[in-house]
Amino acid sequence: MRIAFIGQKGIPVKIGGVERYVDEVAARMAEHGHEVFVYVRNHYTPRKLQSYRGVKLVHIPTIKTKHLDAITHTFFATFHALFQGYDVINYQSIGPSSLCFIPKLLLKKTVVISTYHAQDYYHKKWGWFARGFLKLxxxxxxxxxDRTIAVGESIRDYGMKNYNADSIFIPNGVTLLGRAGSLNLFKKWxxxxxxxxxxxxxxxxxxxxHTLIKAFAALKAMKKIDSxxxxxxxxxGSYTDGYVKQLKAMSRGRHDVVLAGVQKGERLSALFKNAYVFVQPSRSEGLSLALxxxxxxxxxxxxxxxxxxxxxxxxxGFVFRTGDVFDLINKIEYLIGNPSKVKNMG
Structure with missing residues (x-):
């Protein structure tokens, strides 16, 4: 089959759960003998890269701004896809899926699928207009x-409750990490x-x-954990320069808060395999690949x-109340003070 993926920034993955999802799924479909096409944005995937892991990369222009990047790329990709004879078009995320009606109306022999990753309208970077559009x-x-894929059970259940929609729950999966590099890769930290x-x-x-940094700084200030x-x-960041500046300001002058930037490969494996606990303080997720x-x-x-x-x-695992700095302080203090509990849960 000829299968197209539309809505992601591109592959190979640099950052982003949707991009990691498409990277892995598209490559596996290609391995099974399908002809797979992934639409990519030139600011994410180098223009000279035409294929990757057996997947053909289709470079389509976009208007690179916070509000127009995804939707303009999706529009141009959709228009291009109308003339390619695809058997399946798979849209990623709810924003790009807003245009799935175009091939649904015009391509009677093409199966149109949307993959629902997360309730993006809860993301604080969007204003009222963008949130309203995302709800639509x-x-x-x-x-x-023709079918909607929900990557999480809560997304499937939400669709049934609010839209009487029978989506298919296909949970995310990850490849177990390979050989880890040494922490010597991070000597400066x-x-x-x-x-x-x-x-x-x-x-x-x-x-x-920011909640994690606040909780950790408070623990240190109260001398509840050692230095x-x-x-x-x-x-x-992702069109969130202001928020990145806020985090840098919160960590400025602190040797114990490391903003490591984007990490991958052996370096990311080294961070995972040598850490004490993984913390995910988020207010909104789909099914987190990092987790x-x-x-x-x-x-x-x-x-x-x-x-x-x-x-x-x-x-x-261990749980704290979303956005509650004090509860997070208590949970971190408890886990640091109880390594046997952490080991048993790892």
Whole structure:
């Protein structure tokens, strides 16, 4: 079959759960003999790269601004796709899925699928107009395609309750991490095995990284944990320069808060496999690939109590109240003081 993916920034993945999802799924479909096409944005995927892991990359222009990047790229990609004879077109996320009605109306022999990753209208980076549009796009995602894939149980259940939509629950999966590099890769940060908390995330407000920094700084100020402990925050911004500046300001002058930037490969494996606990403080998720990777690496997770996180850990981890700095302080203090509990949960 000829299968097209539309809506992601591109592959190979640099950052982003949707991009990681498409990277893995598209490549596996190509391995099974399908002809797979992934539409990519030139600011994410180098223009000279025409194929990757057996997948053909289709470079389509976009208007690179916070509000227009995804939707303009999706529009141009959709127009291009109308003339390519695809058997399946798979839209990623609710924003791009708002345009899935075009091939649904015009291509009677093409199966149109939307994959619902997360309730993007909860993301704090969007204003009222964008959130309203995303709510409308959500309705389209559930009602228009031939099938809708929900990556989390809560997304499937939400669709049934609010739209009477029978979406298919196909949970995200991850490849277990390969050979880990040594912490010597990070000499400038002086990281010690089992002496730092790790979070891996895009630096966007709904991920609540500021809450983690506040809690950790308070623990240090109250001298409830010794000075050797650190937190490592791996990831980059996504049209959120203001929020990134806020995090840098909060960590300025602190040797114990490491803004590590985007990490991948052996360097990311080293961070996962040498951390003490993985912390996911987010206010909104789909089914977090970073959380699944952390658990696959044997890390005990400490997560906010949103349904998507609870569904992912299935009782195999620790939980705090979303956005509650004081509860997070107490949970971190408890975990650092009880290594046997952490080990049993890892």
């Amino acid at each position: 796009a959500e309705r389209v995602t559930y009602k228009i395609p 002086d990281l010690k095995r089992g002496k730092y908390l790790l979070t891996v995330s895009r630096l966007v407000p709904h991920k609540e990284i 050797s402990w650190k937190i490592v925050i791996a990831g980059g 699944l990777e952390a658990m696959g690496a044997g890390l005990a997770p400490l997560v906010s109590d949103i349904p998507e996180n609870l569904s992912a850990i299935q009782g195999n």
